[in-house]
Amino acid sequence: MAFRAGPAERKPDRSHQVKRGYWIIGGVIIAVVLIVLFVPGVGNYIESTLLGWLARTAS
Amino acid sequence: MNILRRPNFVRNLLRVIGVLVLIPVVALGTLAISARNSDGPSVVFSGGPLVAGELVTGPEPDWSFARDVRTIELQLLEPPRSRLIWIAEHEGKIYVESAYMGGLIGRLWKRWPSQAERDGRAIMRIAGKRYERTLVRIMTGAVVEGVMAEYHRKYGSGLSAATPADIEAGTTWLFELAPRNANLTGATR
Numbered sequence: 408m409a410f411r412a413g414p415a416e417r418k419p420d421r422s423h424q425v426k427r428g429y430w431i432i433g434g435v436i437i438a439v440v441l442i443v444l445f446v447p448g449v450g451n452y453i454e455s456t457l458l459g460w461l462a463r464t465a466s
Numbered sequence: 467m468n469i470l471r472r473p474n475f476v477r478n479l480l481r482v483i484g485v486l487v488l489i490p491v492v493a494l495g496t497l498a499i500s501a502r503n504s505d506g507p508s509v510v511f512s513g514g515p516l517v518a519g520e521l522v523t524g525p526e527p528d529w530s531f532a533r534d535v536r537t538i539e540l541q542l543l544e545p546p547r548s549r550l551i552w553i554a555e556h557e558g559k560i561y562v563e564s565a566y567m568g569g570l571i572g573r574l575w576k577r578w579p580s581q582a583e584r585d586g587r588a589i590m591r592i593a594g595k596r597y598e599r600t601l602v603r604i605m606t607g608a609v610v611e612g613v614m615a616e617y618h619r620k621y622g623s624g625l626s627a628a629t630p631a632d633i634e635a636g637t638t639w640l641f642e643l644a645p646r647n648a649n650l651t652g653a654t655r
Contacts, residue, residue, distance in 0.1 A: 428481065435485055439492040443500075450497055454509040457494070461510070461575055465566035 502547070506539050506591065512547040512578075513539075516589050519596045526645060527597075529555045533620070535592055538562075540643075542578060542601075543587040549578060553592070553643075554616040560643045561604070561613045565628055568637035579603075579639040590643060598646040606634055613640060 443450055498511045507513030516539055532538075532555040540562060541548035554561045564579045566572030573580075582588065586601035604610060610630045617628065628638035 431481075432485070432488065435488060436492050439489055440496045443493050443496045450500075451509070453493055453497060454511070458510050461571070462566075465569055465572040465575060 507549045512549045515546045516541045516591045521596045539591040541589045544585045556613045564639045599643040601641040602644045604640045
């Protein structure tokens with residue numbers, strides 16, 4: 408049985424970075440949902456912008 | 467060292483791009499779901515069935531008041547989704563139109579006209595009251611010119627630029643909101 412010389416190579420542990428990424432994405436999703444639902448005017452602004460784009464693109 | 471060769475930079479850049487894409491997707495999804503579960507539509511997204519409001523039955527009302535109503539809520543029975551739509555009154559009858567039907571985006575955006583052609587049974591809510599109607603597609607005839615003239619008068623030629631030729635060509639679809647007992651479901655004339 409062959410052994411590698413020297414200490415065993417270890418990959419850096421990135422699990423905390425991955426978890427942080429998930430938390431950021433989850434936070435962004437929750438923030439966007441709450442803003443769209445509860446901040447007055449945001450939903451209307453998004454819809455009017457989308458409507459303008461659709462009308463320009465579809466015509 | 468080239469900045470693009472740093473793995474952390476590329477990873478963070480992709481993360482930022484992902485979040486920037488995620489924000490509008492989540493915002494639009496939220497609005498669509500919120501509208502779908504509401505009694506009535508939003509400006510762009512179709513809403514749920516029309517529930518509130520007195521259901522008017524009996525003889526045909528005098529629709530002349532619709533000349534001053536900018537938008538109505540129209541719901542098909544199948545599928546039971548509602549949308550905001552312009553309305554025109556002409557010679558005692560009421561009409562709705564759907565523009566942008568000539569292109570792919572328009573047809574993806576506006577699927578209700580095809581659905582109405584298959585099953586024209588509908589409920590509309592106008593001034594807080596609900597009426598059972600049947601959508602009947604109109605493609606030709608003298609009435610088309612009068613209805614389009616009413617659309618131009620009411621909404622302005624800039625917003626409602628369709629012509630009788632567009633109706634005949636199928637780039638704009640015109641429907642009469644006929645009484646439910648007209649026995650004309652999904653018909654074309």
